[in-house]
Amino acid sequence: MRLPPLLLQQCWFLAGPTAGGKSAVALELAQLLGAEILALDSMTLYRGLDLGTAKPTIADRASVPHHLLDILDPDQEFSVAEYLHVARDCCEDILGRGRVPLFVGGTGLYLRSVLRGVFEGPPADAEFRRQKEDQALRSGPDSLHAELARIDAPSAARLHPNDLRRVIRALEVHHLTGRTLSEQHEQGPRPPGERPQHVYWLSPPREVLYQRIDQRVNAMFAAGWLAEAEQLAKREPPLGPTARKALGYQELFDWFDRGRLEPLSTVIETIQTRTRQFSKRQLTWFRNLEECRSVEIRGDESPAAIAARLRDIAAG
Structure with missing residues (x-):
């Protein structure tokens, strides 16, 4: 957006x-x-x-x-x-x-x-989220955070392991797009004519x-x-x-x-x-x-x- x-x-x-x-x-x-x-x-x-x-x-x-x-x-x-x-x-x-x-x-x-x-990302994948929520129940939220750290270290550093909603969303974005959330958040500056003065x-x-x-x-x-x-x-x-x-x-x-x-x-x-x-x-x-x-x-x-x-x- x-x-x-x-x-x-x-x-x-x-x-x-x-x-x-x-x-x-x-x-x-x-x-x-x-x-x-x-x-x-x-x-x-x-x-x-x-x-x-x-x-x-x-x-x-x-x-x-x-x-x-x-x-x-x-x-x-x-x-x-x-x-x-x-x-x-x-x-x-x-x-x-x-x-x-x-x-x-x-x-x-x-x-x-x-x-x-800011990048808003693709629509939610309900089945992927359910799988990750089940994983968190079985293995704890730290397991999801460690998975995110392997895929997208900048996002993992920014998110607390207990912030399950955002950790799962970061994993979901990578799963759906093949690109990390941190990469997609790196929006460049607008053209000079569109910038506030x-x-x-x-x-x-x-x-x-x-x-x-x-x-x-x-x-x-x-x-x-x-x-x-x-x-x-x-x-x-x-x-x-x-x-x-x-x-x-x-x-x-x-x-x-x-x-x-x-x-x-x-x-x-x-x-x-x-x-x-x-x-x-x-x-x-x-x-x-x-x-x-x-x-x-x-x-x-x-x-x-x-x-x-x-x-x-x-x-x-």
Whole structure:
């Protein structure tokens, strides 16, 4: 699936690493553009994952309409293709009201998929799925995951062994097409005439970014993140594989499972370290998308000043 070029070209995009300041800039930019914000984030889709995902506050949502937040329960799974379908509906609604869709977030896979499209695959093969489900019952889900790893290592690395639906789908796509799911997901960029013109990502100095990450993690715990994670850990039905792997939450859930043997301060340091590592992977995503334009920031500018700068860049 691909978003129609005429729709896509009316959208703006603001990406950047976690804690890089994009959310505050987006609020200012939305006011300048007459825009509404669509979350470009795989984890803020989930209800209840609030503090650890730095989800926009009630005040933020009151100042600028936000979309694609809190649309899933944390036990649900959601494909990139499903995200594209709901994003298209949101964009059409926003444009129909004379407003501008502004995608904001840090999930590189979602950004690439909106810009380039995503492979949806052949129709389901009911008999093949039944055989694989029987195999999972007999031999466990790890046997299917190992089979996928032999066929399509990139997909296996991306999927949890317990995410049986997606593992079976990846095997099914290879069975039906002879090509791996990861190969078919590698969509190239659109021709220049079909690309959106306003795709930016904020690039702060590394030392500024890392300091902001550490400060934000501390602020999340001060705001009650531990209690939020404790409630999620007790939830019935339990969290699905994707929500459970959310950055920071996974480390807390693992700590709960170990009986909280280490001090909380150790877990906090681990989350800070892994968040810094995650930010490096985000930067790699953005640099590798030729549609994206890097906008270097010092880290001491106001969000309003950066938003005005983006508007001026767009004006040429």
